[in-house]
Amino acid sequence: MQLFWTPASPFTRKVSITAMELGLWERIEIRPTTWPLDWGYATVPFTEGLAEANPVAQIPTLVTDDGVSLGNSTLICQYLNEQARGASGAMVIPNDDTKWAVWSLYAIADGILEAQVGMRAEQLRPDDLVSGGYLQKQRDRIERCFDAMEARADELTITDAAIPNLAQITAAIACGYQDWREWLGDFRPGRPGLAAWYETISQRPSFRDTEPDHTPEG
Numbered sequence: 150m151q152l153f154w155t156p157a158s159p160f161t162r163k164v165s166i167t168a169m170e171l172g173l174w175e176r177i178e179i180r181p182t183t184w185p186l187d188w189g190y191a192t193v194p195f196t197e198g199l200a201e202a203n204p205v206a207q208i209p210t211l212v213t214d215d216g217v218s219l220g221n222s223t224l225i226c227q228y229l230n231e232q233a234r235g236a237s238g239a240m241v242i243p244n245d246d247t248k249w250a251v252w253s254l255y256a257i258a259d260g261i262l263e264a265q266v267g268m269r270a271e272q273l274r275p276d277d278l279v280s281g282g283y284l285q286k287q288r289d290r291i292e293r294c295f296d297a298m299e300a301r302a303d304e305l306t307i308t309d310a311a312i313p314n315l316a317q318i319t320a321a322i323a324c325g326y327q328d329w330r331e332w333l334g335d336f337r338p339g340r341p342g343l344a345a346w347y348e349t350i351s352q353r354p355s356f357r358d359t360e361p362d363h364t365p366e367g
């Protein structure tokens with residue numbers, strides 16, 4: 150499998166952590182991508198092969214060993230979950246009646262990622278084109294979603310499962326992105342459950358090995 154990737158993308162990090170937790174990381178060949186800083190508001194030259202594999206030209210994009218292109222992180226994680234099922238038995242998406250609670254929490258966490266990346270793209274625009282209203286709307290959304298995760302902090306705590314589920318993985322990535330892009334603000338004040346949980350889950354090797362620290366520019 151080939152994965153179009155950058156260390157800066159929270160959606161790509163979701164796929165990387167999922168693959169590591171499922172024991173599939175060694176089967177993935179990384180295709181590093183670079184992005185000029187105007188990617189957020191202009192069509193840019195794409196890393197070789199990306200737009201050919203996926204006309205949406207976003208990362209993550211996974212090309213399976215059968216040559217099928219999957220261009221969306223949720224879909225890629227579902228694919229990896231299915232690949233792992235036979236091999237290790239570990240799953241990031243449960244196959245029992247807890248499944249919909251996991252998807253429900255996942256959608257909230259993924260909504261934060263969409264808002265965070267939307268704000269990042271907006272801030273890359275020339276100053277006179279930045280919309281303060283748009284940025285505030287995303288900030289409000291992020292606050293609401295972190296509050297909802299705090300209210301459901303008990304669902305985030307890993308209990309009997311050997312590996313975190315996709316909602317837990319995505320929620321922790323949202324917390325980590327908030328820390329990395331400091332201008333987003335600290336998610337911890339008023340959210341003790343979420344803060345304590347993040348402290349623990351972020352120590353897992355899959356999280357430590359994928360911590361973002363730079364944006365590769367092309």
Ligand SMILES: N[C@@H](CCC(=O)N[C@@H](CS)C(=O)NCC(=O)O)C(=O)O
Nearest residue numbers: 158159160207208209221222223266
């Ligand atoms: N919903 C998509 C979002 C992917 C996404 O927004 N990727 C960003 C990087 S974090 C990207 O490729 N941006 C480049 C662009 O939109 O041109 C997913 O879950 O994979």
